Amino acid sequence: xxxxxxxxxxxxxxxxxxxxxxxxxxxxxxxxxxxxxxxxxxxxxxxxxxxxxxxxxxxxxxxxxxxxxxxxxxxxxxxxxxxxxxxxxxxxxxxxxxxxxxxxxxxxxxxxxxxxxxxxxxxxxxxxxxxxxxxxxxx
Numbered sequence: 001x002x003x004x005x006x007x008x009x010x011x012x013x014x015x016x017x018x019x020x021x022x023x024x025x026x027x028x029x030x031x032x033x034x035x036x037x038x039x040x041x042x043x044x045x046x047x048x049x050x051x052x053x054x055x056x057x058x059x060x061x062x063x064x065x066x067x068x069x070x071x072x073x074x075x076x077x078x079x080x081x082x083x084x085x086x087x088x089x090x091x092x093x094x095x096x097x098x099x100x101x102x103x104x105x106x107x108x109x110x111x112x113x114x115x116x117x118x119x120x121x122x123x124x125x126x127x128x129x130x131x132x133x134x135x136x137x138x139x
Contacts (some may be wrong), residue, residue: 002085004092007047007059012036014056015049022075029136036074048092050076050085060089062097069102073129090123108132 008016016032023030039047039061050058058076062069071093076086095106107125109116117127 001052002057002083002088003051004048005051006028006045007040007049009040011049011056015059018056018059018075018077019073021051021077023073030139036109046093046096050080052080056109058085058089060093064097064100064102065118066101068121069097069100069105071105071107086119087123090120 015036019032019035023032044063046062046064048060049056057080058074060074061072064070065073071090074079074086074089076089094105107120109120121127
């Protein structure tokens with residue numbers, strides 16, 4: 001049975017392994033250990049894992065600053081995809097954001113990742129006419 005729960009620090013190594021497999025992070029600011037340490041230090045309770053028999057098979061992080069929510073780092077192990085786990089993780093994050101008073105959620109996807117675009121469309125997201133911009137503050 002799949003269980004969705006809040007991330008615990010003991011999950012760190014398993015999440016790092018999952019993210020390295022799913023995301024293959026190339027940029028220093030996407031280093032899994034850095035991302036986890038930063039999220040945990042923020043202590044907002046919006047970092048969740050999916051487990052089967054205590055094995056981490058999925059993750060999702062959300063963020064909320066009082067205006068708009070964000071979804072980050074949805075990852076499901078290849079072996080467990082197309083079983084509803086990603087949808088359960090998204091729903092968990094969205095419900096937590098709703099409980100905080102969030103009325104709109106955004107996320108960003110690489111433009112060439114049609115698999116992920118199609119997934120998010122299936123769970124109710126739509127493409128908006130926006131330009132996504134970013135600036136690294138620390139190299």
